[in-house]
Amino acid sequence: MPGACCSDCGGEVTANKSPSYRHQVFELPEPKLDITEYQLFHGRCQQCNTVSKGTLPKDTSDGQMGPRLLSYVAVLSGLYHLSVRKIQRLLQDQYGTHFSTGLISEAQGRVSSMLTRYSKW
Template sequence: MTANKSPSYRHQVFELPEPKLDITEYQLFHGRCKQCNTVSKGALPEEAPDGQMGPRLLSYVAVLSGLYHLSVRKIQRLLQDQYGTHFSIGLISEAQGRVSSMLTPTHQALHQHIKKASLVHVDET
C-alpha cells in the first residue's frame, strides 16, 4: 500500500491562548554620599512607559471603550476576569484620556484634510 502525498482529511481546532499579563518591574535605588551628603537617585530607562499600563494594554482599553462601548466598570471587570489583576476605575479612565490625547493630532489633521477636500462622502452609487 502506498500513502497519499497529500492529506485526505484535515481537522483544525482553534483555541485562545492563555491570557496573561507581561509585568516588567523597574527597581530604582537611591543613596547618600558619606562625604558630601548628596542624595543620588536611580532613573527609569528611556524605554519604560509612563504609568502602569504599557502601549498594548492602553490600546486594548481604548478598543474596549471606543469600539465595543464598554463602560469603565465593565472594562475593569473584564480585565479582572481575563487577567486576574485589579485596575482602579481611575487608572482605566486615565488610560482612556491618554489614548484620546495621543489620537487628537491625527484626528485634527484628518478633519482639516476632509474640510479641504473637493469631494466628501462619495461612493459608487
C-alpha cells in the same frame, strides 16, 4: 500511518503521499499579562553628601499601563462602547488583575489626548 491495518480485512495499508483530509482546531491563547517591575535605588555620595536617585529606562511607560494595554482599553471603550466598570470587570475576569476605575478612566483620557495630538498633523 506506517504499519496500519485495514479495518475490513486486517491487511497492511500503504498510505498516500499527501493527506486526504485535514482537521484544524482554532483556540484562543491563554490570556496573561506581562508584568515588568523596575526597582530604583538611591544613595548618598560619601564625599559631597549629594543624594543620587536611580532612573527608569527611557522607553518605560510613565504609568502602570503599557502601550498595548492602553490600546486595548481604548478599543474596549471606543469601539465596543464598554463602560469603565465593564472594562474593569473584563480585565479582572480575563487577566486576574484589578485596576481601579480611576486608572482605567485615566487610560482612556491618555489615549484620547494622544489621538487628539496626532490627529492635528
